[in-house]
Amino acid sequence: MEVLWEREDAGHEAATARDVSRALAGDRDLAHTTVMTVLDRLAKKGFLERERDGRAWRYHPVASxxxxxxxxxxxxxxxxxxxxxxxxxxxxxxxxxxxxxxxxxxxxxxxxxxxx
Structure with missing residues (x-):
């Protein structure tokens, strides 16, 4: 969520799972599939909205x-x-x-x- 809020605060477009993975790369050693799973679960729980962008999904927070x-x-x-x-x-x-x-x-x- 922090990565997505920071991107939104900076005026960037919604993030793909790859964008989030790259942003987290310095903090943790996370598999890209793990990031995709977490983003999908956050979307299903209503914390994120997602929109299709080619083959990828773009995610953005529902609330600040x-x-x-x-x-x-x-x-x-x-x-x-x-x-x-x-x-x-x-x-x-x-x-x-x-x-x-x-x-x-x-x-x-x-x-x-x-x-x-």
């Missing part, structure tokens, strides 16, 4: 990295029996800079008119 992380965080929050306590603990665990981001985001939300 930020949206994916948001869904993970909401899923974790839904697993707790006490959302308020979990949120309070989370806020106490982040850095001052992150608290500033949270404050700015909340200020932006509260300053907007509610939808009619």
């Amino acid at each position: 990295r930020e949206m994916y992380v948001t869904e993970l965080m909401l899923g974790a929050l839904n697993e707790t029996g006490d959302r308020d306590a979990a949120l309070a603990h989370f806020v106490r665990s982040v850095s001052r800079d992150e608290i500033d981001v949270i404050r700015e985001t909340l200020a932006g939300l509260t300053s907007k008119e509610p939808p009619a």
Whole structure:
């Protein structure tokens, strides 16, 4: 997913399995067929969309990295029996800079008119 998100952030077209294999070559010794299998499974699970390009498939993420992380965080929050306590603990665990981001985001939300 990271390779695909990075390509998308850089404005590149959707990636083939070969593109992903090349990008991962420096990090790991993975067989090309393994990369193809993982991409296919991610597409079947709805994380990626794919389109035919000649004999190859081109893959791109359905959601941005930020949206994916948001869904993970909401899923974790839904697993707790006490959302308020979990949120309070989370806020106490982040850095001052992150608290500033949270404050700015909340200020932006509260300053907007509610939808009619």
